[in-house]
Amino acid sequence: MKRMLAALLATTVIAAPxxxxxxxxxxxxxxxxxxxxxxxxxxECYRSAIEDALGVPVKIFTxxxxxxxxxxxxxxxxxMAWLGASAYAKIYLTDPEAVTPVLIKQNMDGSIGYYxxxxxxxxxxxxxxxxxxxxxxxxxxxxxxxxxLIPNVExxxxxIDMEPGKYFSDIRFTGGHEQTIVAVNNGDxxxxxxxxxxxxxxxxxxxxGALRKAADSGLIDMNDLVQIWxxxxxxxxxxxxxNALPEDVRTKVTELTANLWENDPDCAxxxxxGEAKDFIPVTHDQYRSIVEARRMNGG
Numbered sequence: 001m002k003r004m005l006a007a008l009l010a011t012t013v014i015a016a017p018x019x020x021x022x023x024x025x026x027x028x029x030x031x032x033x034x035x036x037x038x039x040x041x042x043x044e045c046y047r048s049a050i051e052d053a054l055g056v057p058v059k060i061f062t063x064x065x066x067x068x069x070x071x072x073x074x075x076x077x078x079x080m081a082w083l084g085a086s087a088y089a090k091i092y093l094t095d096p097e098a099v100t101p102v103l104i105k106q107n108m109d110g111s112i113g114y115y116x117x118x119x120x121x122x123x124x125x126x127x128x129x130x131x132x133x134x135x136x137x138x139x140x141x142x143x144x145x146x147x148x149l150i151p152n153v154e155x156x157x158x159x160i161d162m163e164p165g166k167y168f169s170d171i172r173f174t175g176g177h178e179q180t181i182v183a184v185n186n187g188d189x190x191x192x193x194x195x196x197x198x199x200x201x202x203x204x205x206x207x208x209g210a211l212r213k214a215a216d217s218g219l220i221d222m223n224d225l226v227q228i229w230x231x232x233x234x235x236x237x238x239x240x241x242x243n244a245l246p247e248d249v250r251t252k253v254t255e256l257t258a259n260l261w262e263n264d265p266d267c268a269x270x271x272x273x274g275e276a277k278d279f280i281p282v283t284h285d286q287y288r289s290i291v292e293a294r295r296m297n298g299g
Contacts, residue, residue: 118229138192208274
């Protein structure tokens with residue numbers, strides 16, 4: 001894996017400036033989907049490790065929505081982030097030279113995919129997407145891959161009219177994965193979509209993903225929920241670094257992250273949102289289909 005990483009870095013640092021100035025700090029963006037304090041707590045060990053490696057202050061920013069991270073990377077106020085595939089696609093479609101995908105989460109079985117998962121309360125009697133006809137459906141954020149883009153594409157392909165009031169009585173955007181899970185659990189919406197790796201036990205929230213994080217934090221009891229829909233496999237989102245960063249900075253943060261499971265598995269668990277095997281190299285090619293899906297849905 002180290003040889004693969006070295007080869008990847010050799011090809012991705014080309015876009016870095018030839019005369020890049022030394023940095024005085026590094027800003028990490030964390031996508032929405034859980035409350036800001038949990039995001040900060042889960043990433044503190046990661047922030048601290050990067051700060052020690054670079055020798056400059058490192059700050060974490062937790063914008064309220066996905067677009068805050070997207071615009072931060074495009075505008076240069078954020079330097080790196082773990083993104084969903086759709087968020088990366090939006091950045092690429094806006095400015096293909098802004099960031100480079102460098103790493104991807106590898107699941108316990110060696111795969112690099114996950115799923116959009118439809119959920120409902122077990123006591124609702126809803127057991128399938130067909131049972132959701134005439135009911136309120138929740139999505140997370142319009143820039144979310146599993147929380148909107150893929151369900152929208154695949155449900156439309158299945159003949160579901162996604163205009164509010166057609167198939168579903170209403171469609172509501174909750175703001176993120178955690179908000180969708182809580183809204184379903186509380187009965188505020190009848191069903192919703194979130195994400196998981198689809199591995200491990202349902203009772204645990206699978207091995208990793210939003211359901212696992214919600215179960216680990218005690219927000220929900222998975223036995224109160226039921227799965228009603230699942231997408232085709234989606235490529236895990238990438239860790240991206242801004243191309244304007246100096247080459248040595250890009251190399252250090254990428255190598256540190258690639259070695260995180262070996263050096264600090266507890267920290268890696270928080271970064272990955274659950275159990276995973278590793279963080280491994282990835283390139284833009286992995287996301288071509290997501291970029292095209294996003295392009296076809298208006299960018």
